Amino acid sequence: MIYLDNAATSFPKPECVCREMDRCMREYCANPGRSGHPLSLKAGAAVMASREAICSLFNICDPMRLVFTKNATEALNIAIKGTAFSGCHVITTSMEHNSVMRPLRALERDIGIEVTVVRGNELGEIDPDDIRKEIKKNTVLIISTLSSNVNGIVMPIKELGYIASQSDLAFLVDASQGAGSMAIDVEELNISMMAFPGHKGLLGPQGTGCLYVSNGIPIKTLMEGGTGSNSDSHYQPDFLPDMLESGTLNTPGIVGLGTGASYIATAGAGKIAAQKHRLVKILIEGFSQIPGVNLYSVSDINRNSGIVAINLRDLDSGELSYILDKEYGIYTRAGFHCSPGAHKTLGTEKTGVVRFSPSLFNKVSEMIYTLDALEKISWKTI
Amino acid sequence: MIYLDNAATSFPKPECVCREMDRCMREYCANPGRSGHPLSLKAGAAVMASREAICSLFNICDPMRLVFTKNATEALNIAIKGTAFSGCHVITTSMEHNSVMRPLRALERDIGIEVTVVRGNELGEIDPDDIRKEIKKNTVLIISTLSSNVNGIVMPIKELGYIASQSDLAFLVDASQGAGSMAIDVEELNISMMAFPGHKGLLGPQGTGCLYVSNGIPIKTLMEGGTGSNSDSHYQPDFLPDMLESGTLNTPGIVGLGTGASYIATAGAGKIAAQKHRLVKILIEGFSQIPGVNLYSVSDINRNSGIVAINLRDLDSGELSYILDKEYGIYTRAGFHCSPGAHKTLGTEKTGVVRFSPSLFNKVSEMIYTLDALEKISWKTI
Numbered sequence: 001m002i003y004l005d006n007a008a009t010s011f012p013k014p015e016c017v018c019r020e021m022d023r024c025m026r027e028y029c030a031n032p033g034r035s036g037h038p039l040s041l042k043a044g045a046a047v048m049a050s051r052e053a054i055c056s057l058f059n060i061c062d063p064m065r066l067v068f069t070k071n072a073t074e075a076l077n078i079a080i081k082g083t084a085f086s087g088c089h090v091i092t093t094s095m096e097h098n099s100v101m102r103p104l105r106a107l108e109r110d111i112g113i114e115v116t117v118v119r120g121n122e123l124g125e126i127d128p129d130d131i132r133k134e135i136k137k138n139t140v141l142i143i144s145t146l147s148s149n150v151n152g153i154v155m156p157i158k159e160l161g162y163i164a165s166q167s168d169l170a171f172l173v174d175a176s177q178g179a180g181s182m183a184i185d186v187e188e189l190n191i192s193m194m195a196f197p198g199h200k201g202l203l204g205p206q207g208t209g210c211l212y213v214s215n216g217i218p219i220k221t222l223m224e225g226g227t228g229s230n231s232d233s234h235y236q237p238d239f240l241p242d243m244l245e246s247g248t249l250n251t252p253g254i255v256g257l258g259t260g261a262s263y264i265a266t267a268g269a270g271k272i273a274a275q276k277h278r279l280v281k282i283l284i285e286g287f288s289q290i291p292g293v294n295l296y297s298v299s300d301i302n303r304n305s306g307i308v309a310i311n312l313r314d315l316d317s318g319e320l321s322y323i324l325d326k327e328y329g330i331y332t333r334a335g336f337h338c339s340p341g342a343h344k345t346l347g348t349e350k351t352g353v354v355r356f357s358p359s360l361f362n363k364v365s366e367m368i369y370t371l372d373a374l375e376k377i378s379w380k381t382i
Numbered sequence: 383m384i385y386l387d388n389a390a391t392s393f394p395k396p397e398c399v400c401r402e403m404d405r406c407m408r409e410y411c412a413n414p415g416r417s418g419h420p421l422s423l424k425a426g427a428a429v430m431a432s433r434e435a436i437c438s439l440f441n442i443c444d445p446m447r448l449v450f451t452k453n454a455t456e457a458l459n460i461a462i463k464g465t466a467f468s469g470c471h472v473i474t475t476s477m478e479h480n481s482v483m484r485p486l487r488a489l490e491r492d493i494g495i496e497v498t499v500v501r502g503n504e505l506g507e508i509d510p511d512d513i514r515k516e517i518k519k520n521t522v523l524i525i526s527t528l529s530s531n532v533n534g535i536v537m538p539i540k541e542l543g544y545i546a547s548q549s550d551l552a553f554l555v556d557a558s559q560g561a562g563s564m565a566i567d568v569e570e571l572n573i574s575m576m577a578f579p580g581h582k583g584l585l586g587p588q589g590t591g592c593l594y595v596s597n598g599i600p601i602k603t604l605m606e607g608g609t610g611s612n613s614d615s616h617y618q619p620d621f622l623p624d625m626l627e628s629g630t631l632n633t634p635g636i637v638g639l640g641t642g643a644s645y646i647a648t649a650g651a652g653k654i655a656a657q658k659h660r661l662v663k664i665l666i667e668g669f670s671q672i673p674g675v676n677l678y679s680v681s682d683i684n685r686n687s688g689i690v691a692i693n694l695r696d697l698d699s700g701e702l703s704y705i706l707d708k709e710y711g712i713y714t715r716a717g718f719h720c721s722p723g724a725h726k727t728l729g730t731e732k733t734g735v736v737r738f739s740p741s742l743f744n745k746v747s748e749m750i751y752t753l754d755a756l757e758k759i760s761w762k763t764i
Contacts, residue, residue, distance in 0.1 A: 003421065008413035009630065011421065018407045021634075025400045025587060030713075031390035036703060037713035039385065039393065070452035070589070073607035073629025098616065099629060102606035105616045199630060205407060207452070207589045207632025222604065224484035225455035226720035232731070234480065234487045234722065247455025247481060248391065248581060250589025252403075253635065321418060331412075331419035338608035340616065349614070 002330045002366045007149055007177060007307055007357035009199050009206060013256070014263045017203060021256040032251050033228040043251045050258025051241075054202070057261055057269065058194070059185040060212055067211045067244040068254055072176045073099040074222075075195030075211035078244055079172050080104060082219035083141055083193075089114040091134045092143040093155065094345045095124045098338040100143055100174055114138070120345050123298060124148050128159035135163075141170045146178040150342040150353065151297040152280075152307030154178070161190030170217055176200060178305040180264050181273040181360075192217050201272075203264065204257030207250050213240060221246075272360045276306040279358040279367050283308045286371035290378050296346050296353055309346075309353040312374070315381055317352035324354070328373040332356050384712045384748045389531055389559060389689055389739035391581050391588060395638070396645045399585060403638040414633050415610040425633045432640025433623075436584070439643055439651065440576070441567040442594055449593045449626040450636055454558045455481040456604075457577030457593035460626055461554050462486060464601035465523055465575075471496040473516045474525040475537065476727045477506045480720040482525055482556055496520065502727050505680060506530050510541035517545075523552045528560040532724040532735065533679040534662075534689030536560070543572030552599055558582060560687040562646050563655040563742075574599050583654075585646065586639030589632050595622060603628075654742045659683040661740040661749050665690045668753035672760050678728050678735055691728075691735040694756070697763055699734040706736070710755040714738050 003011050024046065030039035032047045051063040060066055069075040080103045084090055090104060094117050107113045116134045120126045131142060142164045147154045157173060164171035170192040175184060180201025186194060191214070198208030213219055224236040225246030237243055264272060284299040287310055296309040312320050321334035335352040336343055343349040356370070385393050406428065412421035414429045433445040442448055451457040462485045466472055472486060476499050489495045498516045502508045513524060524546045529536045539555060546553035552574040557566060561576075562583025568576060573596070580590030595601055606618040607628030619625055646654060666681040669692055678691040694702050703716035717734040718725055725731040738752065 001421070003412070005412060005417050005419065005422070008416050008422070009411065011412055013407060013411075018404060021407060022400060022404045025395060025403060025638075029391065029395075029588065030385070030387060030393055031588075034390050035387050035713065035715040036700065037387065037707045037715075039383070039713060040387070040390070040715075070456070070632065071629035074452070074605060077605040077607065077628070097608060098613070099607035101616045102608075102618050102628075106603065106606050106618065109617075197630065205632075205634050206411065206413075206630050207635045209629075221488065223456060223459040224488050225459065225481035226479060226484075228720065231480070231718040231720050232722045232725075234483045235491075236484050236488065246459070246484075247453035247591075248579065248588050250452065250587075250632070250635065252587050253589045253632065256407075318418065325419045331417065331421060333417040333419075333422075336613040338610065338613050340614045343614075 002370060004356045004358055004362065004370070005331050005333050006359040007200065007355060008333055010201065010203055010359050012361060013203055014260065016263060017256045017259045020259040021205060021252045024252045024255045029251055032249055046255050047249055047251060050254045050261070053258045053261040053265065054210060057265060058212065059187055064240050065213055065215065067213065067241045068249055069209040069211055070207055070250070071209040072174065072195045072197040075209050076100055076174060077103050078211055078222045079193045079195055081107065081222050083170055083217065084113050086111045086113065087138060089116065089136050089139040090141045090143060091116045091118060091131055091139060093117065093126050093145065094119040094341040095148045095153065096143065096145055096339070096341060097149055097174065097176065101341060117341065122346065124151060124153040124342060124345050126155055128156045128163060131160060132163050135167050139169055141172060143172045143174070146173055146175040146182065147305035148342055149177045150337050150339050150355065151309040151346060152177065152304040154303050154305055157189050165190040177307065181269055181276055182305055183269060186212060186214065198253065198257035198260065202257060203260035205253050208253040208257040211244065273301065275360045276358060277301040279362055279364065280304060280306055280308055282364060282367040283356055283370065287374065290375050292378050296348065306357060308356040311348065311351055311353055312378060313381060317354045320377065321354050323377055324373060330370055330373055384752060386738045386740055386744065386752070387713050387715050388741040389582065389737060390715055392583065392585055392741050394743060395585055396642065398645060399638045399641045402641040403587060403634045406634045406637045411633055414631055428637050429631055429633060432636045435640045435643040435647065436592060439647060440594065441569055447595055447597065447622050449595065449623045450631055451591040451593055452589055453591040454556065454577045454579040457591050458482055458556060459485050460593055460604045461575045461577055463489065463604050465552055465599065466495050468493045468495065469520060471498065471518050471521040472523045472525065473498045473500060473513055473521060475499065475508050475527065476501040476723040477530045477535065478525065478527055478721070478723060479531055479556065479558065483723060499723065504728065506533060506535040506724060506727050508537055510538045510545060513542060514545050517549050521551055523554060525554045525556070528555055528557040528564065529687035530724055531559045532719050532721050532737065533691040533728060534559065534686040535680070536685050536687055539571050547572040559689070563651055563658055564687055565651060568594060568596065580635065580639035580642065584639060585642035587635050590635040590639040593626065655683065657742045658688040658740060661744055661746065662686060662688055662690055664746060664749040665738055665752065669756065672757050674760050678730065688739060690738040693730065693733055693735055694760060695763060699736045702759065703736050705759055706755060712752055712755060
């Protein structure tokens, strides 16, 4: 098996992640922040340590402003529905995932927000000026993915952050693809809110995600419930993280995520990016030599978070992915990747693409084998 | 350590739960329902097997009507916000957790729903007729906890389900306390929606919960996002479970929960209830002999889901819980348990209570030791 579907869920996880989750389940998985006994306190301390480990990756100074969610989708829904309101205007890009577009379209339909989608070029790259031009009196929020989940193209986050801050707009970044390997400093990039999953580049388990909310962003709750704080009130507390963390937290998952974050801090996000890029570059340069391959990703490390999207002639992307799996044991993801706008931008809205997404644990030899497999398929399908 | 805080999170878990979660993390934790390769398919099949195992506990015929959530709180928020609307009327009880009351109060404040809270007697017991009397033209929903998380008192679910069905109202049950040991047949009880966590009586991990939605209940989404289905649409699919399951699922958690459900099916929910009740009865009968103990729970197995709530004279509940922990290694939960209405009903809104909640893994000898500890504290505090 050659697993190249890390943009969906990274696999395998570092040994330390699995081990600490199992230890948590067996030794201290009581309810964090609820009771006062040692097991509950230990669970609470472990959650706090994870909060801090994650914050330190992104220069988030106050760990209480990091909210744990079940996945990036929940984090994005909280951010979007917590800041948009009837009559407001939101600007986003054509490269967004359905976890951004579906909440926006639902709000547009249900409460009447205005949504402007700025289209990227043939690679999905956005011109920051195209975003700036769309700012209106009722604009409150700019949303951009850090990089595309279809072809890895990196967005001009620094420029967008600057534009948002100059216009006093909230700036929400969907860091689902890139968190864990790309350098992200929320202060330097003027990021108001950042959503990311735990189970992709951060090497944690599924069932985890985070939302960072900077100071001064007025945000409403999507859910209310038990928080273990202000327990005698029928109203949600108004302080973070409790305000946005209702119900029992996923302690074993969060512990795993924190362990993943610590692993990344030790290994170095830069080194991880370099290793992923090394693999991506081999794939891209190799694919570009194979007859019939249509390539939708670039090999420049600064413009690609670690994804290679291709098609082979007019072969259905699902079929190519199936052949790679059945005949060569190479695991990819075909189709539309929950991002119809991105596919329209890339011109692949009818075919989809086959997505190869290596992790730091893949080997050069696996890339060579993958190129060899694709070359064989190419010859067979002439 | 004697862990008597199972109403917060059950601990320990069956060995099989920990083992299967670890195996999932190490062997097949790819993204379920997204890609087509064997690892993703295996994860998807494991999620489906868990869905079926849980459904079979509650006589839920169609496993696609069971939605996985991060906890019971999310499930309750989806159910309440998905069915209530501006100007509608909701009836509930004074024994509800903040995970019911806070969403209701937020809707009351933000979109103008009407909320009627029917008060229980001094034990929290609700007279079904008191609910029936409150039904009005604009009533759409009746919500009741299966049993109180403060003193374990069981609600007249069958009668309430009948009343709701007779009046064509939706009936939402918060089964956070009782699912896994109490007999629940959603069909027989006329339950329209049922929310429950995975990490309590179902013996699964934190980070898991479920919402059952019966056929014919019109429900709106709380969140939208990637579902792996209808990927080319910017609108959420309208079929279950996808409609209410946005973003990557918590595969290792769900696998653990499914394993917990299978463990319960094998052991027998009735046998688990009997074992828990045996322990609860020893505690209640023992406590009632100790001078100065105020008891808020009943020992009748049909009226108590497995919780013993007490106070000792005028000792602060937090202090009693602290002494039990520090001097005797007995872990309980003191305070208000996120249920201010229940404490008002029981007359403990100023003191809180100390809550003892055994699991099937506790031993009779631990109950005897606990009684002995409390007797000693009682004599010391005369």
